[in-house]
Amino acid sequence: MKKILLFTLLTFLMFACDQKQEKIIDSNQLSAEEKTDSTNIKKLFNSALMEGKSYEWLRDLTTNIGGRLSGSPEAAKAVEWSAKLMTEVGLDSVWLQPVMVPHWIRGEKEIATYTTNGIQKNVPICALGFSIATPKSGVLAEVIEVKSLEEAQALGNKMEGKIVFFNRPFDNSLINTFKAYGGCVDQRVRGASVCGKFGAKGVIVRSMTNAVDDYPHTGTMSYGNLPKEKYIPTAAISSRAANILSEDLKKNPSLKFYFKQSCKNLPDAPSFNVVGEIKGTETPENIFVVGGHLDSWDLGDGAHDDGTGIVQSLEVAYLFKKNNIKPKNTIRVVFFMNEENGTRGAKKYAELAKQNKENHIGGLESDAGGHTPRGFSIDANNANTKLLQSWKKLLSPYGLHDIDKGGSGADISPLKGENVTLVGYRPDSQRYFDYHHTSIDTFDKVNKRELELGSASMASIIYLMDKYLYNNTPVKP
Numbered sequence: 042m043k044k045i046l047l048f049t050l051l052t053f054l055m056f057a058c059d060q061k062q063e064k065i066i067d068s069n070q071l072s073a074e075e076k077t078d079s080t081n082i083k084k085l086f087n088s089a090l091m092e093g094k095s096y097e098w099l100r101d102l103t104t105n106i107g108g109r110l111s112g113s114p115e116a117a118k119a120v121e122w123s124a125k126l127m128t129e130v131g132l133d134s135v136w137l138q139p140v141m142v143p144h145w146i147r148g149e150k151e152i153a154t155y156t157t158n159g160i161q162k163n164v165p166i167c168a169l170g171f172s173i174a175t176p177k178s179g180v181l182a183e184v185i186e187v188k189s190l191e192e193a194q195a196l197g198n199k200m201e202g203k204i205v206f207f208n209r210p211f212d213n214s215l216i217n218t219f220k221a222y223g224g225c226v227d228q229r230v231r232g233a234s235v236c237g238k239f240g241a242k243g244v245i246v247r248s249m250t251n252a253v254d255d256y257p258h259t260g261t262m263s264y265g266n267l268p269k270e271k272y273i274p275t276a277a278i279s280s281r282a283a284n285i286l287s288e289d290l291k292k293n294p295s296l297k298f299y300f301k302q303s304c305k306n307l308p309d310a311p312s313f314n315v316v317g318e319i320k321g322t323e324t325p326e327n328i329f330v331v332g333g334h335l336d337s338w339d340l341g342d343g344a345h346d347d348g349t350g351i352v353q354s355l356e357v358a359y360l361f362k363k364n365n366i367k368p369k370n371t372i373r374v375v376f377f378m379n380e381e382n383g384t385r386g387a388k389k390y391a392e393l394a395k396q397n398k399e400n401h402i403g404g405l406e407s408d409a410g411g412h413t414p415r416g417f418s419i420d421a422n423n424a425n426t427k428l429l430q431s432w433k434k435l436l437s438p439y440g441l442h443d444i445d446k447g448g449s450g451a452d453i454s455p456l457k458g459e460n461v462t463l464v465g466y467r468p469d470s471q472r473y474f475d476y477h478h479t480s481i482d483t484f485d486k487v488n489k490r491e492l493e494l495g496s497a498s499m500a501s502i503i504y505l506m507d508k509y510l511y512n513n514t515p516v517k518p
Contacts, residue, residue: 082504085360085497085504086439086494086501088360088497089493093493094352095353095496096487096489096492098352099344099351100484103342103344103483104484110339110381111143111310111379112309116142116335117312120312124317127315130358132318132358135315136317137314138314140311140385140389141310141311141312145305148302151166152166152299153165153276153298153299155297157296158292164282164286165256165281166257166300167276167340168259169259170260171264172276173305174274175274180242182243183202184204184205184245184298185199186208186287188209190227202240202242203242204241205232206245206246206283206290207244208247211225211249211250211474218251219470229249230262231262233273236273237272237273238271243273243274245277245278245298249277250280250475250477251471257277257279257479258277258474259338261382276300312378314377314386314389315376316390318372319368319372320371324369324370325370325371327369327400328373329402329405329506330373330375330403330404331357331372331374331405332376332406333406334350334376334408335347336378337381338478340479341476344476346408349411349495350406353492354405354407356499357500358374360496361503361504370402377452380451384451387452387453387454391455391456402462403461403463404450404463405417405453405465405499406450406452407466408450410470410476411491411492412472413491414439414468414498415441416441416442417429417464419449419462419463420446420447420463421463436502439494439497440494447465448465449463468495
């Protein structure tokens with residue numbers, strides 16, 4: 042009985058300390074203006090967590106439309122869905138920006154097998170975006186395993202008639218898994234351009250993931266400057282299959298690998314960026330962009346990549362309207378098309394912004410999944426970087442501790458300029474590459490509360506940027 046009472050007392054004291062600490066963090070040594078900001082930020086979080094819409098929007102997008110590869114019927118449906126939803130949220134204006142996008146199709150489900158010691162093994166495999174198909178009968182050849190582009194290049198003509206297997210895994214000692222991804226992805230993108238010129242019959246690549254499982258990860262590849270007659274079929278195999286194949290090659294270096302895929306590159310297709318905005322009340326000519334990419338790969342439903350970014354971006358506008366926050370500058374929500382295999386939407390948006398002499402003073406992109414918020418990365422001049430970092434005391438109570446100089450996002454980066462402050466929303470990255478570009482990037486992998494915390498985090502930094510940043514950025518004449 043005494044142990045139970047002691048445990049209860051300790052639990053109460055810990056809870057009381059947590060509450061006291063939260064109160065100290067929220068109010069101690071804050072100026073009057075910062076107290077106002079703290080109150081408004083709390084309202085944004087309360088609204089997102091109690092009355093948020095993002096989770097159900099995401100359910101609708103992923104369940105009723107699914108994967109949205111550029112040029113596909115699903116991408117076209119997503120454009121209609123987006124424009125309708127922005128209108129329902131009550132943005133001041135909503136419009137479509139036409140853009141021509143690449144149109145690659147996967148075709149029939151890919152097949153891969155090999156036989157060793159009399160045992161046939163089926164291999165989880167998927168074609169990489171922009172790859173050509175194999176011959177109708179498939180490709181069968183001996184395999185050469187390499188760990189890098191440099192190692193492959195050094196093989197030269199020894200690759201002729203062989204399938205080259207790139208098997209460099211993520212560096213799992215890196216806490217930031219996006220850095221691990223960046224340290225590996227060159228083999229996926231450039232493997233075929235290196236091996237094709239030496240007459241290789243095909244390339245297979247270990248999937249880009251921390252996980253060891255049976256789900257292959259697709260993604261973009263490039264033939265670089267190769268002539269078309271040197272193009273070779275390229276695919277990714279699951280990380281577990283890569284480990285097994287590597288071990289089997291050690292035992293049987295002459296084993297032959299077979300794969301078959303029927304993907305195809307079609308002519309460019311018409312599509313759209315979807316744009317909506319809340320007009321600024323004081324300097325409407327100054328524009329903040331908040332966005333993510335509407336397209337996704339076709340294997341899954343594009344939930345974390347980038348359905349979460351889309352619905353969070355729109356929820357920023359919803360939270361502003363819900364809390365009657367009238368921005369001084371124009372807040373423009375953009376759903377960019379074709380980030381996955383071309384960034385045509387981002388380039389078109391920046392081109393039209395320049396053509397129309399629009400004054401973008403900042404941007405925020407969500408394209409790192411819908412997991413627990415950790416902070417933001419900042420691509421800005423030193424003065425504005427320090428300004429954003431000074432808001433850490435307002436944001437840290439919500440777990441937003443990482444506010445560091447770094448990149449922003451593929452879709453807003455074309456807007457970069459000396460007086461443009463670009464920000465990337467950064468949730469926890471540990472689980473992201475379990476789902477990235479796979480068949481399991483589905484709605485059930487997204488946690489409602491994590492998603493809503495992300496929306497509120499984004500709304501909070503846009504609230505602060507709108508209130509303070511424009512004073513530090515000259516308005517173009």
